[in-house]
Amino acid sequence: MHNFKVLMAQIRQYKRSTILTPVFTLLEVLMEILIPYITAALIDQGIEAGNMDRVLHFGGIMLIMAFASLFFGIMSGTFAADASSGFAANLRKTMYGNIQTFSFSNIDKYSTAGLITRMTTDVTNIQNAFMMIIRIAVRAPLMMIISLVMCIMINPNVSVVFLIAIAVLGVVLFGIIGKATTAFRQTFRKYDNLNASIEENVSAIRVVKAFVREDYEDNKFTKAATDLYNRFVRAEKLVVMNMPVMMLVVDFCIVAISWMGAHYIVAGTMTTGELTSLLSYVMNVLFSLMMLSMIFVMITMSAASAQRISEVIEEQPDIVNPENPVMTVRDGSIDFVDVDFAYKRRNVSYDKDGNEVITEEAVSKERSEETLHDITLHIHSGETIGIIGGTGSGKSSMVSLISRLYDVTNGSVSVGGVDVRNYDLDTLRNEVSVVLQQNVLFSGTIMDNLKWGNENATLEDCKEACRLACADEFIDRFPDGYETRITQGGTNVSGGQKQRLCIARALMKKPKVLILDDSTSACDTATDAKIRRAFATKIPGTTKLIIAQRISSVADADRVIILDNGTINAFDTPDNLLKTNKIYAEIYESQQQGSGDFDEAALAD
Numbered sequence: 374m375h376n377f378k379v380l381m382a383q384i385r386q387y388k389r390s391t392i393l394t395p396v397f398t399l400l401e402v403l404m405e406i407l408i409p410y411i412t413a414a415l416i417d418q419g420i421e422a423g424n425m426d427r428v429l430h431f432g433g434i435m436l437i438m439a440f441a442s443l444f445f446g447i448m449s450g451t452f453a454a455d456a457s458s459g460f461a462a463n464l465r466k467t468m469y470g471n472i473q474t475f476s477f478s479n480i481d482k483y484s485t486a487g488l489i490t491r492m493t494t495d496v497t498n499i500q501n502a503f504m505m506i507i508r509i510a511v512r513a514p515l516m517m518i519i520s521l522v523m524c525i526m527i528n529p530n531v532s533v534v535f536l537i538a539i540a541v542l543g544v545v546l547f548g549i550i551g552k553a554t555t556a557f558r559q560t561f562r563k564y565d566n567l568n569a570s571i572e573e574n575v576s577a578i579r580v581v582k583a584f585v586r587e588d589y590e591d592n593k594f595t596k597a598a599t600d601l602y603n604r605f606v607r608a609e610k611l612v613v614m615n616m617p618v619m620m621l622v623v624d625f626c627i628v629a630i631s632w633m634g635a636h637y638i639v640a641g642t643m644t645t646g647e648l649t650s651l652l653s654y655v656m657n658v659l660f661s662l663m664m665l666s667m668i669f670v671m672i673t674m675s676a677a678s679a680q681r682i683s684e685v686i687e688e689q690p691d692i693v694n695p696e697n698p699v700m701t702v703r704d705g706s707i708d709f710v711d712v713d714f715a716y717k718r719r720n721v722s723y724d725k726d727g728n729e730v731i732t733e734e735a736v737s738k739e740r741s742e743e744t745l746h747d748i749t750l751h752i753h754s755g756e757t758i759g760i761i762g763g764t765g766s767g768k769s770s771m772v773s774l775i776s777r778l779y780d781v782t783n784g785s786v787s788v789g790g791v792d793v794r795n796y797d798l799d800t801l802r803n804e805v806s807v808v809l810q811q812n813v814l815f816s817g818t819i820m821d822n823l824k825w826g827n828e829n830a831t832l833e834d835c836k837e838a839c840r841l842a843c844a845d846e847f848i849d850r851f852p853d854g855y856e857t858r859i860t861q862g863g864t865n866v867s868g869g870q871k872q873r874l875c876i877a878r879a880l881m882k883k884p885k886v887l888i889l890d891d892s893t894s895a896c897d898t899a900t901d902a903k904i905r906r907a908f909a910t911k912i913p914g915t916t917k918l919i920i921a922q923r924i925s926s927v928a929d930a931d932r933v934i935i936l937d938n939g940t941i942n943a944f945d946t947p948d949n950l951l952k953t954n955k956i957y958a959e960i961y962e963s964q965q966q967g968s969g970d971f972d973e974a975a976l977a978d
């Protein structure tokens with residue numbers, strides 16, 4: 374129930390349409406209800422009595438009412454479309470807006486594919502259910518009650534027949550629906566899985582092809598699709614049972630009422646017209662009952678979607694601005710004091726109705742689960758720091774704490790002498806520019822992508838950043854230069870070109886701290902060295918943290934951090950490390966052996 378409340382709050386400017394829909398539906402129903410009543414009068418007073426004037430009179434009224442009913446129907450349909458599409462748009466906007474405030478760990482919790490499914494399939498489910506509810510949830514009970522009253526007014530004795538019919542039909546319909554709802558709910562869960570697998574595979578299609586796994590993925594998908602097909606058929610089969618059952622009951626009613634009615638007409642206590650209108654009212658009542666049962670399916674089916682949407686709307690970003698944020702970063706010095714860090718553990722379970730429940734476990738205090746342990750270090754403003762360590766040793770995790778992509782579990786991280794948790798987030802992230810290990814370019818021109826780092830930048834600023842990142846040489850070779858279009862995901866530039874564009878983009882902010890997470894791994898060593906030389910001479914005041922796999926990338930750093938299994942193994946100048954540190958010396962040795970690198974000569978000059 375709470376979930377529906379959260380959703381309803383998103384109707385906002387579409388309240389008018391949401392209310393007008395049932396109002397026009399009401400008018401439409403009134404017309405439809407009165408028509409059989411007029412028909413009765415037309416038959417009894419006109420046809421039976423042979424009075425042509427009365428026939429024309431009532432015929433005219435019926436025509437007007439039919440048109441009025443058409444008009445009201447169109448109006449209610451229009452408003453329903455407006456209300457439900459608007460509602461869906463609001464839901465999407467609110468979700469999207471909230472997702473933008475998510476921290477990295479909020480995103481970890483849902484996964485990207487999960488968020489996309491929630492914003493598409495789930496919203497569509499809710500939109501359809503909402504449309505149906507505002508139109509039919511009013512129409513069906515209204516139709517049913519008024520028709521019932523009309524029937525009883527015409528002939529209470531005959532009405533008993535279909536009161537029994539309603540009871541029988543009600544039990545049968547809701548029995549079927551109860552079963553169908555369970556079937557549908559299971560089906561929808563499969564649907565989510567299918568969606569997630571489509572999103573993952575289509576976006577990773579290049580990897581799939583590179584590994585020649587098309588057949589495997591294809592089989593996996595076919596299996597999932599077939600499974601979904603079977604489940605849908607099972608669920609729909611139950612729902613379509615509604616119609617024949619309903620028709621059977623209707624036919625029984627018609628026979629019973631005709632039989633009784635014939636007796637009454639012969640006895641003179643009922644007119645032919647009354648019998649005809651009675652029969653149409655009976656149809657109305659039974660159809661409404663069927664509609665109601667369908668709405669019941671819709672609501673229960675959309676409950677899961679409602680829950681998934683309201684989760685996203687209500688998710689609180691766990692990294693937010695402090696109350697009185699510090700708005701300036703003094704310098705690029707960085708301090709870690711007794712820092713421990715662990716990623717939150719994400720648990721997916723299913724409640725008794727089969728709905729997905731995601732919970733995050735409190736960060737464990739166990740050392741074995743910590744990604745970083747007991748890190749203390751001081752980096753001076755303007756220093757160039759190399760960071761090396763085996764894969765999974767926590768390099769990326771460590772630097773993500775500096776721009777507060779994640780918060781520490783214990784201890785504190787400071788930039789410019791102020792705890793990062795006291796800064797205004799935008800200020801901090803503008804001054805601490807990170808080139809992430811998995812970086813992306815956006816579709817648009819190179820210029821668009823660079824301006825993404827700083828929207829007020831001029832062409833000259835962009836060119837300057839590209840010179841620093843050694844991106845100018847290849848951009849100048851493109852026929853369209855800075856107006857060259859980048860395709861989605863940056864697939865039309867090489868790996869090394871993409872990395873250099875990402876570095877240039879990070880430089881656009883003119884940050885006090887620049888962090889490169891394995892950002893030149895795809896560049897040849899000569900280019901790598903050229904970029905570092907440019908940094909040393911052109912932006913000497915900026916603190917530079919360079920994570921690298923190659924020793925040569927950190928050999929000219931002021932100091933080097935060696936991370937080992939989440940702890941600092943050593944933090945010293947490269948020369949000292951070479952003499953005293955076993956890990957450093959070993960990596961150095963092993964990489965020296967591969968010194969047949971074709972551009973080693975270029976590096977030497």
Ligand SMILES: Nc1ncnc2c1ncn2[C@@H]1O[C@H](COP(=O)(O)OP(=O)(O)OP(=O)(O)O)[C@@H](O)[C@H]1O
Nearest residue numbers: 481716744762763764765766767768769770771810
């Ligand atoms: N978002 C995340 N959620 C949970 N665990 C994570 C997450 N990111 C990293 N980890 C875990 O944290 C540990 C350290 O990962 P990290 O990415 O910091 O290593 P790294 O030193 O940067 O490695 P690489 O050299 O391969 O980039 C790994 O064991 C990894 O499984």
Ligand SMILES: [Mg+2]
Nearest residue numbers: 768769770810
């Ligand atoms: Mg990493």
